[in-house]
Amino acid sequence: MRKQKKTNASIYADAVDVLPGGVSRNTIFHKPYPHYVAGAKGCVVTDIDGVERVDFANNMASLIHGHAYPPIVEAVTKQLQIGTAYTLATEIEVRYAQHLTSRAPDFDKIRFVNSGTEAVMSMVKAARAFTGKSKIAKAEGSYNGTYDYVEVSQVSSPDNWGDIDRPNRNPLAYGTPQGVLDDVVVYPFNDIERTLALLDENADDIACVLIDPIPHRVGLFEATDEFVEAIYFWTRKNNALMVFDEVITFRTNYGGAQQNYRVKPDLTALGKMIGGGFPVGAFAGRSDVMSVMDPNENPLRLPHSGTFSANPITMTAGYVAMKDFDEQAVLDLNSMTAKAISQIRDAIRVADVPMSISGSGSMFRLHPRKTKPLSYRKAFQTPQEKTVMTKVLDHLFYKENIIMVNTGTCMFSTAIGQKEVDQLSQGMLNAFKAVGDELNKVYTETHLK
Numbered sequence: 001m002r003k004q005k006k007t008n009a010s011i012y013a014d015a016v017d018v019l020p021g022g023v024s025r026n027t028i029f030h031k032p033y034p035h036y037v038a039g040a041k042g043c044v045v046t047d048i049d050g051v052e053r054v055d056f057a058n059n060m061a062s063l064i065h066g067h068a069y070p071p072i073v074e075a076v077t078k079q080l081q082i083g084t085a086y087t088l089a090t091e092i093e094v095r096y097a098q099h100l101t102s103r104a105p106d107f108d109k110i111r112f113v114n115s116g117t118e119a120v121m122s123m124v125k126a127a128r129a130f131t132g133k134s135k136i137a138k139a140e141g142s143y144n145g146t147y148d149y150v151e152v153s154q155v156s157s158p159d160n161w162g163d164i165d166r167p168n169r170n171p172l173a174y175g176t177p178q179g180v181l182d183d184v185v186v187y188p189f190n191d192i193e194r195t196l197a198l199l200d201e202n203a204d205d206i207a208c209v210l211i212d213p214i215p216h217r218v219g220l221f222e223a224t225d226e227f228v229e230a231i232y233f234w235t236r237k238n239n240a241l242m243v244f245d246e247v248i249t250f251r252t253n254y255g256g257a258q259q260n261y262r263v264k265p266d267l268t269a270l271g272k273m274i275g276g277g278f279p280v281g282a283f284a285g286r287s288d289v290m291s292v293m294d295p296n297e298n299p300l301r302l303p304h305s306g307t308f309s310a311n312p313i314t315m316t317a318g319y320v321a322m323k324d325f326d327e328q329a330v331l332d333l334n335s336m337t338a339k340a341i342s343q344i345r346d347a348i349r350v351a352d353v354p355m356s357i358s359g360s361g362s363m364f365r366l367h368p369r370k371t372k373p374l375s376y377r378k379a380f381q382t383p384q385e386k387t388v389m390t391k392v393l394d395h396l397f398y399k400e401n402i403i404m405v406n407t408g409t410c411m412f413s414t415a416i417g418q419k420e421v422d423q424l425s426q427g428m429l430n431a432f433k434a435v436g437d438e439l440n441k442v443y444t445e446t447h448l449k
């Protein structure tokens with residue numbers, strides 16, 4: 001009997017029997033079925049049906065040099081032959097820690113973990129252990145991983161977000177304990193007056209204020225200098241820490257987005273690109289705070305371990321990736337991204353569609369409206385806007401062979417050149433023309449009522 005050829009559809013038919021919804025991560029879920037990879041190299045991913053697409057998502061911002069980057073493949077192959085994880089330490093974790101701590105002046109010490117979620121969670125626990133307080137403050141709409149506390153109000157919507165003076169604490173997952181909600185203060189990003197008022201009310205209980213300096217799901221625009229400084233000085237006065245989630249944003253400068261500010265966070269969570277394509281997280285910061293995990297301390301305020309933390313495969317891949325993402329590489333990547341933004345702005349003008357772009361460094365996001373939104377509530381998309389954005393992204397995926405993040409975001413890699421940027425801007429122009437009437441109709445109905 002002849003074996004039937006595998007297709008995206010046939011693999012998905014098997015997947016639904018064994019994986020909930022047929023997927024292991026909801027981000028890659030796609031109707032009518034997700035696409036299965038046959039191989040990838042540089043900025044091109046080929047699916048099992050043989051379609052080649054240019055990748056502007058890079059596994060949600062984690063592949064800074066694209067796929068199968070030869071120096072990483074070579075270094076990891078060598079390490080694989082001598083073991084992948086031990087119950088002993090490795091030198092590579094020390095060398096990599098030296099490299100990462102040299103990139104930002106406030107990174108005195110660093111700990112490696114296995115995901116961005118774990119990095120943010122461990123950072124929050126370190127802040128609690130250091131201050132002896134339990135509450136955290138986080139921005140409305142911000143995605144900081146899947147730790148219960150930081151999930152609060154991640155997807156607040158007009159029917160449940162409440163008064164802007166006091167944004168509601170909305171659970172993300174059914175069954176979130178009330179105690180979790182009670183221990184989170186939700187603040188409106190970049191809104192100094194309202195945020196400080198909320199922090200003041202909880203001053204005795206707040207261990208840390210968590211800031212993603214360019215929060216993707218809030219709208220991918222930068223925290224203002226004034227906002228970051230206001231939080232910094234509030235935390236100095238109130239025995240609290242200012243902690244940054246730079247799991248994505250560390251890519252924007254050689255020393256992360258924090259390089260843009262005069263004041264520095266006490267702790268920073270890292271992830272994604274620092275794993276060189278392998279699962280990773282890390283958190284770094286002040287020596288005195290990080291010492292809550294020091295096994296020499298008595299009492300040990302934060303016992304902290306992880307079976308695969310600092311495994312030599314991730315450390316090897318990450319070290320190669322980050323050493324090659326040096327000051328010049330960061331500048332080159334940012335300027336390639338700026339070119340793309342400029343060409344896409346031209347496409348928006350030519351197609352005459354209500355579309356704007358936010359972003360920083362090597363990442364940007366499309367918004368279906370004429371001017372760039374500057375708050376979570378302004379960036380929030382109605383179901384009609386989401387539907388029309390999905391049409392734009394589907395056009396790009398199926399007709400132009402372009403992969404983007406499903407929020408309309410691109411996260412560039414160093415494998416992308418002018419040819420791919422031209423394909424992207426031409427693809428956008430075609431998509432804007434194809435969906436233009438609908439974009440204009442939804443814009444008029446939503447914003448000009």
Ligand SMILES: Cc1ncc(COP(=O)(O)O)c(C=O)c1O
Binds near residue numbers: 114248
């Ligand atoms: C800003 C931010 N923080 C934390 C995380 C969680 O990282 P991970 O998916 O590695 O757990 C993400 C993931 O998308 C993120 O974007």
